[in-house]
Amino acid sequence: MPTNKINKNEPASPNPNTSPFIIQSTAKPTPAKSSEPNSSENNDANWSALADPFKEPHVMSPILVDEVQNVKTLRKQRSSQFNSITKKDFKVFPKIEGISSYPSIYSLSPPTFLNLSSNFPFFFLPSPPLSLDLRNSNGDKLKLFCKKVDHCSILVDFSNENTFTELKNAKRNALEQIIDYIGKYHIPKNEALYSQIISMVSSNIFRNISSQSGINGEPFDPEEDEPLLEPSWPHLELVYIFFLRFLESDSFDEFLARKFISQKFILQLLDLFDSEDPREREILKTILHRIYGKILLLRSFIRKSINDIFLQFVYENEHFNGITQLLEIMGSIINGFTVPLKDEHKVFLCNVLLPLHKARPISSYHPQLAYCTVQFIEKESALSEPIILALLRYWPKINSQKEVMFLNEIEEILDVIGIAEFQKVHIQLFQRIAQSVFSPHFQVSERALSFWRNDHIIHLIYSSLDTIMHVVLNEVYKACKLHWNQSVQQHAYAVFRFFMLSDDQLFDSCIENIRYSHEQNQASALSRKLVWSNIHKSAASRFPNQYCSAPPVLDYIENIPSHSSVIDQLDMIIDHVIQENSSPNVYSNHSPNLSNQNISSNSSQSVPFYDSYQDISFSFPINSKPPLTPTDSSNIYYDHAQS
Structure with missing residues (x-):
């Protein structure tokens, strides 16, 4: 029969019915004085164990007794049955009657954390230094x-x-x-x-x-609310x-x-990406990427689990804080795909990745999403057609900020595709770009007009100039004369001049179409005006007291520019381009846009670049500045001071 006393020279016998890291005593623990001197020559002194043996313990863990030393019996203030902490780090080992398994996570919160009564004492085991x-x-x-x-x-x-x-x-x-x-x-x-x-x-x-709510109980908005660290x-x-x-x-x-590191572990790790703390999400991104690279059998499961998060985000709640980091991981994974791409990867692109463009919080992760789509096109250029058509299908109608993002992504895609892929979608694509050119939002218009500053896109446009000019030129002309923003007018004039100098015969054909279109619009306006006038006269004759004034639609029709004025303005722009082309290095104050006249060289207002615009490059003859290339960051095109 085992005795309760422990010999310091022999290890305690383990109890198979007790956790090996649990100590419980029915008696008050008292420290025992060590009989061995503390010698620096003894290696066990640096690697000493946890505490001296307790006096008459009821159950003792199988810890070597010669490693147990220097435990002080202290009291917690709230109860005489608890010991307190003085220094070093300690671990709590509660022994609870009636519980066969013990929790894997302990806490030094008050005993109510583990639903313990004050009848169960704790022993705190001091941890030795890791020398x-x-x-x-x-x-x-x-x-x-x-x-x-x-x-x-x-x-x-x-x-x-x-x-x-x-x-x-x-x-x-x-x-x-x-x-x-x-x-x-x-x-x-x-x-x-x-x-x-x-x-x-x-x-x-x-x-x-843990998550927080925004103002008035609204969901947490990462763009407006501070993250909960x-x-x-x-x-x-x-x-x-x-x-x-x-x-x-x-x-x-x-x-x-x-x-x-099982599938359950991966699912729990992915749940942590919803943390509001950006520091945690960033290090989780690195850890998950390391697991993906180290454990090959989990790769397919990791991709599938990330896909499930994306689908839930798009079609259910549109809230997950770690979409950006997961897209960064997927971008790295896509970059490592072998060519030709597997069918499952193409399904992921069409069914999971592209629908992310229609989610409302796209501004928080769009750069990473655009990187993933471009990676797919670089792997297989034939995927450019379904990607561009999907972008046109998800194109925003009223969100100008989102439309600028889509234009950015379109330009990135056009930078990596060839002429063969471009000609499959160029008509639908430039019909949408033409609408953006005359957008009432100046940033959308400027971003669409900036396509003509990209050398590779210029090369693609030249390959299908006969169709693109017919689609775009009318909207460019309207932006040049009718847009409210002066900077947009200047940029539109530069594009108009580009088309005029590209192909004379094709340009003349497009101008004739524009004139014919304005004639038809003018005739349609006169017809509508006549119909509404007859309706107003008929209503006024029957109800003279109610319809004494003309309806607002007549005022709107009256404000439509006449065909002659439109043609005169168009001819004026063409004449100005011809005159400018004959003397390209002479600055002229006779701008086709009357609002841009008499701009001082010392003014903070940008000099209209169409007055010295040459082949999609810029010059500043006023201040004797050297010409700038289209990609120069100091180019006037990037000046939004007047916007």
Whole structure:
């Protein structure tokens, strides 16, 4: 029959019915004086274990007794049955009657956290320092490393900054020590050690993600509201760094790791991407990418799980904070796809990636989304047609900011496609671009007109100039004369001049079509005016007191420019281009746009570039500045001071 007394020279016998890390005592624990001197020559002094043996314990864990020393019995102020903490970091090991399994995550919050009554005492086991003294054997270092990893599973309450300060500092020191260890020493390929590491990481990072609401209970808006930062980030960051170093270490073994980094682990990791803390999302992005690269069997599952998040975001709630980071991961994954692309990758593009363009919060992740679409086109140029047609299908009607984003993406796509792919979609594409040229929003108009500053797009336009000029020229002319923004008028004139100097015969044909179109519009306006006048006269004769004034539609028709005035203005612009082309280096104040006359060279207003515009490049003869190339950042085209 075992005795309750423990010999210091022999380890305690393990109890198979008790957790190996649980100590419970029915008697009040008292410290025992160590009979052995504290010698610096003894390696066990640096790698000492947790505490002196307690007097007459009821159940004792299988910890070597010669490693147990220096435990002080202290009281918590709220109860005489609890011990308190003085220094170093401690771990809580409650023994609860009637519970066969113990929680894997412990906390030093009040006992109500684990629904414990005050009848169950705690013993706090002090953690020794992780000394990396070369005098100690590798086995001792690894042994203490395992203890440190086990102690780091403790969760500390960060709801109050002024509580558990010593424990917070102790755990932080322990995390820094194990990070330093894993960067210097080889991690053995041991299943129990891998399980312990993944268990510690899981207990720290997997939690319920807290969210906040905006004003009046509205959902959190990342563009308007400040993110809710994770209060436990000082510890959480170190846990993530430790896990990342573990994945990147040369001794990492895929076969052992995939037993514990399972599909459930991946799903829980993806849920953490919904955290409002951008710091956590960024490091999660790196960790998930490392897992994707290290564990090959999980690659397909990771892609499928990310697809599910995208589909849920598009078709259900349109809220997930980590869409940007997941798209960055997918961009890296797409970049590694082999050519020719598999059918599943094309299905992902058409059914998952492209529908992300219609979500309302697209502004937060559009650059990453555009990068993914361009990567697909670089892998297989034939995909440019379904991508461009999908963009035209999802094209925004009233959101100007979103329309500018779509124009940006269209330009990126046109930069990587050839003439053969361009000619498949150029008519539908430039019909949409022509509408954007005469958009009432000046940023949309300027962004659409900027296509004529891209050398590769100019080359594509020349390949289908006969159709593109017929589609675009009329809208360019209207933007040149009728747009309210002066900068847009200047840019539209530059594009008008480009078409005029490209092909004389084709330009004359388009001008005739414009004149005929305005004649038809004028005739239609006169016909509508006559119909409305007859309606007004008939109504006024029957109800003279109610219809004494003309309807507003007649005023609108009266304000439509006459055909003669439109043709005169068109001829004036053409004459100005001809005159400018005959003397391109002479600045003239006789601009076709009367509102741009008499601009002083010292004025803060931009000089109209169509007065010195040559072949999609700019010059400034007033101030004797050298010509600028279309891609120069100091080009006047980028000057939005008057917008």
